[in-house]
Amino acid sequence: MARDHLTEIIIFAALFLLVSGMGFVAARWRRPDSMHSLDEWGLGGRSFGSWITWFLIGGDLYTAYTFVAVPALVFGAGAAGFFAVPYTIIVYPLVFLVLIKLWSVSHVHGFVTPADFVRARFGSPTLALVIAVTGIVATMPYIALQLVGIEAVLKAMGVHGHWPIIIAFVILAAYTYQSGLRAPALIAFVKDVLIYLVIIVAVLYIPAKLGGWGDIFDAAKAKFDKTPAPGDGVTIAGSGQLNYAMLALGSAMALFLYPHSITGVLASRNRNVIKRNMAALPAYSFVLGLIALLGYMAIAAGVKPVTTDGKPDTNTVVPLLFDHMFPDWFAGVAFAAVGIGALVPAAIMSIAAANLFTRNIYKEYIRRDADAKEEATVSKLVSLIVKAGAVVCILALDPEFSIDLQLIGGVIILQTLPAVGLGLLTRWFHRGALIGGWAAGMAAGLWMLYQIPNPVKGKEHFGGSAYPLSDLGLDTKTTVYVGMLALAVNVVVAVAGTLVCRAAKLADGEDATRAADYLADEGDPRVKDMELSSST
Numbered sequence: 001m002a003r004d005h006l007t008e009i010i011i012f013a014a015l016f017l018l019v020s021g022m023g024f025v026a027a028r029w030r031r032p033d034s035m036h037s038l039d040e041w042g043l044g045g046r047s048f049g050s051w052i053t054w055f056l057i058g059g060d061l062y063t064a065y066t067f068v069a070v071p072a073l074v075f076g077a078g079a080a081g082f083f084a085v086p087y088t089i090i091v092y093p094l095v096f097l098v099l100i101k102l103w104s105v106s107h108v109h110g111f112v113t114p115a116d117f118v119r120a121r122f123g124s125p126t127l128a129l130v131i132a133v134t135g136i137v138a139t140m141p142y143i144a145l146q147l148v149g150i151e152a153v154l155k156a157m158g159v160h161g162h163w164p165i166i167i168a169f170v171i172l173a174a175y176t177y178q179s180g181l182r183a184p185a186l187i188a189f190v191k192d193v194l195i196y197l198v199i200i201v202a203v204l205y206i207p208a209k210l211g212g213w214g215d216i217f218d219a220a221k222a223k224f225d226k227t228p229a230p231g232d233g234v235t236i237a238g239s240g241q242l243n244y245a246m247l248a249l250g251s252a253m254a255l256f257l258y259p260h261s262i263t264g265v266l267a268s269r270n271r272n273v274i275k276r277n278m279a280a281l282p283a284y285s286f287v288l289g290l291i292a293l294l295g296y297m298a299i300a301a302g303v304k305p306v307t308t309d310g311k312p313d314t315n316t317v318v319p320l321l322f323d324h325m326f327p328d329w330f331a332g333v334a335f336a337a338v339g340i341g342a343l344v345p346a347a348i349m350s351i352a353a354a355n356l357f358t359r360n361i362y363k364e365y366i367r368r369d370a371d372a373k374e375e376a377t378v379s380k381l382v383s384l385i386v387k388a389g390a391v392v393c394i395l396a397l398d399p400e401f402s403i404d405l406q407l408i409g410g411v412i413i414l415q416t417l418p419a420v421g422l423g424l425l426t427r428w429f430h431r432g433a434l435i436g437g438w439a440a441g442m443a444a445g446l447w448m449l450y451q452i453p454n455p456v457k458g459k460e461h462f463g464g465s466a467y468p469l470s471d472l473g474l475d476t477k478t479t480v481y482v483g484m485l486a487l488a489v490n491v492v493v494a495v496a497g498t499l500v501c502r503a504a505k506l507a508d509g510e511d512a513t514r515a516a517d518y519l520a521d522e523g524d525p526r527v528k529d530m531e532l533s534s535s536t
Contacts, residue, residue, distance in 0.1 A: 003158075004158060005156075005157040005158050005159075005323070005328070007328040007329055007332060008157050008323070008328055008329075008331050008332040008335055009157055009159070009332070010332065011329060011332025011333060011335075011336060012153070012157070012332050012335045012336045012339060015194075015332075015333070015336035015339075015340065016168070016336060016339055016340065018190075019187045019190050019191070019340050019343065020171045020172075020175060020343075022183075022186050022187055022190065023171075023172075023175030023176070023179060023183040023184075023186070023187055023343070023347075024174075024175045024178060024179065024183075025186070026175070026179040026182040026183040026185070026186040026187070027175075027178050027179040027180075027182065027183075029179075029182055029186055030044070030045065030047065030182065032045055035180065035376065036372060036373040036376045036377075037372040037373070037375070037376050038112045038355055038358065038359070038372070038375050038376055038379060039110070039112070039372075040180065040376075041180035041181070041351075041376045041379065041380065042112060042180060042181060042263070042351055042354075042355045042376070042379055043112065043181060043263065043266055043267045044180065044181040044182050044185055044267045045267075046107070046266065046267055046268070046269070047267075047269050048185060048267045048268055048269060048273070049269050049273060050272075050273050050276045050277065052185055053264065053267065053268045053269075053273050053274075053277050054276075054277050054280055054281065055185070055188040055189050055192050056181075056184065056185045056188050056264050056267065056344075056348075057261070057264040057265070057277060057281060058188070058192060058281060058284050059184065059187075059188030059191050059192060059341075059344035059345065059348075060184070060188075060260055060261060060263075060264045060344065060345050060348045061088070061255065061261065061281075061284070061345075062088075062195075062284050062287075062288065062341075063145075063146060063149070063341060063342065063344075063345040064146050064148075064149025064150065064338050064339065064341035064342035064345070065142075065145040065146055065148055065149050065342075065406075066084070066288065066291070067149055067195070067291060067318065067337075067338050067341050068148065068149045068152045068315045068316075068317075068318050068319070068338065069145075069148070069149075069315060070084050070288065070291055070292050070295075071291055071292055071293070071294035071295035071298065071317065071318050072295065072314040072315050072317050072318065073295070074292050074293070074294075074295025074296060075295035075296075075298050075299060075303075075314060075317045076295075076314050078220065078224050078233045078234055078235075079233060079234055079235055079236050080236060080240065080244060081292060081295060082289070082292050083244055083247050083248045083251070084251070084288060084292065085285060085288055085289045085292060086248045087247070087248040087249070087251040087252040087255070088252070088255075088282070088284065088285040088288055089282055089285045090248065090249070090252045091251075091252035091253075091255050091256065092278045092279070092281055092282055093278070094252055094253065095255075095256045095278070096275070096278045098256075098421060098424050098425070099256060099265050099274055099278070100271050100274055100275065101424045101425075101518040102114075102117065102262065102265065102266075102424055103265055103266060103268060103271060103274055104271065104517060104518050104519055104520040104521065105117060105424075105513055105517045105518050105520070106266050107520050107521075107522075107524070108513075108517045108520045108524065108525070109512070109513070109517065111266070112266070112355050112359050113132065113135070113259060113262070113352075113355050113356050113359050113360060114131060114135065114257070114259060114262050114416070114420045115128040115129070115131040115132040115135065115356060115359065115360040116128070116359055116360065117420065117423070117424075118131050118419050118420060118423060119360065119364075120511075120512040120513055121423050121427065121511055121512070121513055122419070122423065122427075122429075122431040122434065122508075122509050122511070123431065123508070123509020123510040123511065123512065124431040124435075124509045125364050125365075126431075126435065127419060127431050127434055127435055128360050128364070129360060129361065129364065129365075130419075130435060130438055131360070131416050131419055131420065132356040132357070132359075132360035132361060133361075134412060134413065134415065134416050134438070134442075135258070135259040135352070135353070135356050135413070135416070136259075136353045136356050136357065137409075137412060138258065138409040138410075138412045138413040139258060139259055139260060139349050139352060139353045139409075140353065140386065140389060140390060140393065141393065141406060141408070141409050142258070142260075142345075142349055142406065142409055143346050143349045143350060143353075143386065143387070143390035144390040144391075144393040145406055146342035146343075146345055146346040146349075146390075147165050147169075147342065147390065147391070148315055149315075149338050149339070149341065149342050150164075150165060150168060150338070150339050150342050151165060151315075152313070152315040152316045152318070152319050152338070153319045153335045153338050153339055155306045155308070155313065155316050155319070156306070156316055156319030156320050156322070156323050156335070157319075157323075157335065165391065166391060168339075168342075168343075169346075169387050169390070169391050172343055172346060172347060172387065173350075173383070173384050173387045173388075175347075176347045176350060176351065176383055176387075177380050177383065177384060180351065180380075181263070181267055181347075181348065181351055183347055184343070184344040184345075184347040184348050185267075187340065187343055187344055187347075188344050190340060191337070191340045191341050191343070191344050194333065194336060194337035194340060194341075195287070195337045195341060196287065197333070197337070198322075198333065198334045198337045199287055199290050199291060200290075201326075201330070202290075202294065202297075202322075202325075202334075203290050203293065205325070205326075206294075206297050206301075206321070206325050207297065209325060210297065210300045210301060211300075215300060216293075216296050216297055216299075216300040217234060217296065219296075219299050219300035220234055220296040220299045220300070221233070221234050223299050239476075239477040239478050239479065240466070240479065242478050242479070242480060243466045243478070243479040243480055243481055246480050246481040246484045247465065247466075247481040247483075249484065250410070250414060250481045250483040250484045250487070251410060251483075253414060253417060253421070253487075254410045254413050254414045254417075254483065257413045257414065257416050257417060257420060257421065258349075258352075258413055259349075259352035259353060259355070259356055260345065260348045260349040260351075260352040260353075262352070263348055263351060263352040263355070264348065269522060270521055270522035271521050271522075294317075294318050294321060295317065295318075297321060298317040298318065298320070298321045301321055301324055301325060303317050303320045303321050303324065304320075305317055305320070306320065318338075319334075319335060319338065322334040322335065346387070346390070349386075350383040350386045350387050350390075351379070351383055353382070353383070353386045354378075354379040354380070354381075354382035354383035354386055355379055357378075357379075357382045358375050358378045358379040358382060359375070362375075362378050363375065407449070407462075407464070407465040407482075408446070408449060408462070410465070410483055411445040411446070411449060411465070411482050411483040411486055412442065412445070414441075414445075414483045414484075414486065414487050414490075415437075415438050415441040415442050415445065415486065415487065415490050416438070417487060417490075418434055418437055418438075418490060418491060418494050419434045419438070424518070427511050428498065429494055429495075429498050430497065430498040430501040430502065430506070430508050431508055431509050432497065432501055432506065432508075433493070433494045433495075433496075433497025433498040433500070433501055434494055434497075436493050436494065436497045437489075437490040437491065437492075437493040437494030437495075437497060438490060438494075440489050440490060440493040441486045441487060441489050441490025441491075441493070442486070442490075444485065444486045444489040444490075445482055445483065445485075445486030445489075448467045448482045448485060448486065449461075449462055449465065449482055450462060451467070451471065452464050452465070452466070452467060452482070465481055465482045465483065466479035466480070466481065466482075467479060467480055467481070467482045467485060
């Protein structure tokens with residue numbers, strides 16, 4: 001019951017209110033003459049240096065959901081849950097040069113969203129609309145999933161019901177509306193310090209109480225040796241190794257396609273800031289590896305997940321581990337680290353989704369003559385709607401199903417890679433072929449996800465992201481990440497479609513960017529007013 005966790009609740013609430021106050025104060029931090037523009041409200045004035053950017057992007061990518069879901073996956077499935085570690089390592093060299101190009105061209109033209117870039121690069125508002133809608137759809141469940149982390153903490157403290165979640169997001173909505181991107185940038189400092197503190201203490205203190213790492217791994221092996229599920233264990237079976245590799249690679253390619261990831265990059269001051277951060281951010285991956293090990297610690301500690309409506313909620317294993325192993329006061333600090341860890345990414349995600357709507361839907365199709373102040377006002381209001389929508393999702397849906405939506409979100413956002421990622425490297429693709437490739441990849445991905453069952457959870461559809469190649473007529477037990485298969489369909493259709501469009505001499509859009517735009521740096525001229533054509 002909640003009264004048995006009074007110390008934890010008090011510390012959790014105090015730290016939560018402290019960072020919420022910082023969110024409101026952030027409006028005065030680095031305050032410009034006016035906040036009435038997306039450059040200032042949505043991108044923090046594009047002025048963040050190396051340290052702020054490091055905390056901002058780290059706080060954006062390593063979320064409360066990661067804090068509870070990665071070790072929960074390790075707790076339930078074993079080594080397969082460690083895919084998050086290699087993917088957050090390979091992502092940084094993978095996007096190193098691409099992100100620098102995106103920052104430069106956005107600096108020159110005043111782009112705020114990835115869809116802005118696509119609009120200019122391929123001369124197609126329709127393609128830009130597709131990218132914008134895709135980004136919003138993929139981001140919405142991601143915002144809702146931040147609530148899963150807070151809910152897991154509240155359940156561990158004996159607090160049930162949805163009213164604390166609603167209060168938390170009302171506060172989040174208020175300070176995000178007022179302070180914009182400056183709020184999560186400032187809060188990220190506290191969030192990261194708390195997470196580093198908690199994890200370092202956990203990996204030193206908890207194993208000592210459990211008899212050492214040898215006993216922890218022995219307990220994990222004993223559990224998985226008894227499990228009937230194929231592929232679960234402290235090692236990955238041969239049939240699951242390809243899926244593990246493709247899931248890591250696909251997740252890496254998807255990570256910086258998410259609008260909130262790009263928002264953090266565009267807020268940087270110059271190209272060198274991005275270079276330094278891509279080199280330093282793998283430090284977070286080291287911490288993520290330690291976080292994943294909490295799943296094995298929970299097995300050794302005999303943690304039993306909280307049961308809700310007769311079903312175990314595995315997302316509660318880490319909070320329960322902290323509750324069982326730490327003194328009450330430090331468990332409160334650990335719970336606050338998870339809760340605050342939800343505020344930073346949720347704020348950035350809502351800002352990114354709102355910017356997509358404002359720039360690529362509202363201004364493009366509703367109010368083409370909207371000025372900077374009107375854009376900022378619309379984004380502020382839409383950010384509130386986005387947060388409200390996320391709360392409705394978590395209230396209306398089974399949390400287990402909402403987590404499955406994240407798998408769908410990764411497959412969805414990967415379909416923007418040809419237009420956004422490859423578009424930064426080449427202008428070869430035809431705009432019509434890119435739209436066709438997106439549609440084919442999206443249809444293939446959702447169809448494959450629909451076909452995947454999960455007998456353990458009693459699901460006939462959308463039961464995972466590992467597609468059996470035997471369903472394609474191949475004589476093998478190997479499975480492959482759906483996102484990579486769908487992306488392959490996307491690229492094949494885009495290449496074939498481009499060849500057909502070129503052969504048919506179909507009109508293509510004009511490229512509004514120049515080669516020099518992709519090398520621009522701080523201090524170079526900026527041209528914010530793009531000439532909007534009526535081409536599709």
